[in-house]
Amino acid sequence: METATERLTERRTTAVVIDDHPAVRAGVQLWLTTATPPVQVVDSSADVREAWVGPGAHADVVILDLQLDGPPTLREVRRLARTGRRVIVYTMHASDDLALRSLELGALCYLTKAEGEKHLVDAVRAAAQGRGYTPPTMAGALAADRRSTRPALSAREYEVLVSWFQSDSKERVARRLGISVSTVNSHLERVRMKYADIGREASTKAALVARAIQDELIDVDQL
Known part of the structure; x- marks a missing residue:
């Protein structure tokens, strides 16, 4: 029986970009649409509602900036992930706490805008298949977070x-x-x-x- 991942590889991956900077939205769209194979950006907006309505509601991946007309918020990460959406947090904040919290709330990747084109494209491809992606900043955040409590696994x-x-x-x-x-x-x-x-x-x-x-x-x- 054909799997969802196999069906996805037969068509172009789609994404919606939510960021309040037009230059960032344009740059992300250029990177994705010129990748090999290309990723189709079905919508881009400064308004997170575009991830819920129109073409953005059916995008394989939501690329979400945490800071939309205000301080960083994780509320939308939780809302999107709870409905099964595949979310990449794409932000200027190189914050260990925000990275860890985003993952805990269901994001598949926390990527800083300083990490460049290849990491974003790779993260989108992984997220489209329901897989996480670990870029350098996130790896550093996780490695630096050594909790004193850990479960006793068999x-x-x-x-x-x-x-x-x-x-x-x-x-x-x-x-x-x-x-x-x-x-x-x-x-x-x-x-x-x-x-x-x-x-x-x-x-x-x-x-x-x-x-x-x-x-x-x-x-x-x-x-």
Whole structure:
């Protein structure tokens, strides 16, 4: 049976760009539309409502600046992620706290505007397939955040977790480890529950990657 990822690769990836600087919107659109293969920018606006209505409502990826006519806000990251939208936070703020919080709320990537064209294009391609992307700034934020509390994972939970980070599907993890997909899901759910129990929720794969890097369960180079 054809998967969503396979269907996506047969057509052009689409994105909506939400940023209150026209020059940034124009630059992002140029980078994406001239990439190989190109990414179609279906809408761009300073108003986050464009991610909810018209062509932007159906874009594969939402590229969202945190600062829209005011101080940085994470409210829209949460709202979009909760409805299943694939969000890349694209911001001028090189902030460890904002990066970590964005991932916890469901963003697939936190990318600073200083990181350039290649990282943005790669992040959009990964997000379109529901995968997280770890650019240098985010990797630094995660590596610098060493929490004193970490969950006590079993050897099998650790093995499943790392295998999932290194695979593009749970089915592949199951084949690799010789277990069922339902068993993979059970292990991952227990890992999430253990993080939630110590007040460090990780509801998305990107957030779990962040937690694992924080806790030195996996190195960025292994992703």
